[in-house]
């Protein structure tokens with residue numbers, strides 16, 4: 001399907017004489033849900049990129065906490081720019097940390113995309129796609145449209161071959177001492193397809209089969225890292 005979209009986009013691009021369409025944008029043509037590309041939300045150019053080995057075995061769900069939930073496109077696009085600025089300017093990362101984000105209006109936003117390693121889950125970035133549900137979901141549940149878009153995005157990732165068909169879905173708090181993705185969303189996450197209760201906490205990281213050996217060896221040398 002991806003290939004068909006790619007060919008179609010290329011032909012389409014030539015026919016109407018627009019500049020070559022980037023792969024990330026071709027993916028959009030196969031989505032059955034609203035999707036906003038980096039170009040559309042005005043993303044800055046990443047400082048650097050590191051490719052993500054695909055297909056990934058994990059999907060990690062986050063909430064943004066701040067910025068707060070956004071309910072229409074201008075507000076959500078602004079949230080994307082704010083998160084990118086925060087991640088690049090204050091945290092010194094190469095780009096917005098998440099692979100994707102989803103707004104409460106049910107639109108998915110391209111972050112680093114499917115095949116670039118994110119900066120969303122320490123130690124887990126090389127084996128997962130990180131999706132942020134924009135908002136603070138500690139005391140309330142994201143709207144149905146937002147959850148639906150996140151699920152559609154995951155299904156699309158599987159269909160395009162970026163996520164393993166037997167992937168495991170976890171909340172950020174399962175691998176890091178954090179409230180993320182918010183208590184209420186986390187309870188709901190347990191009902192999603194492919195939810196995995198393991199790892200249950202950072203202490204389980206050493207027993208995660210898919211975690212690269214170099215990461216495990218770093219954690220073994222400094223076990224206090226497992227408390228963070």
Ligand SMILES: [Zn+2]
Nearest residue numbers: 062063172180
């Ligand atoms: Zn998180």
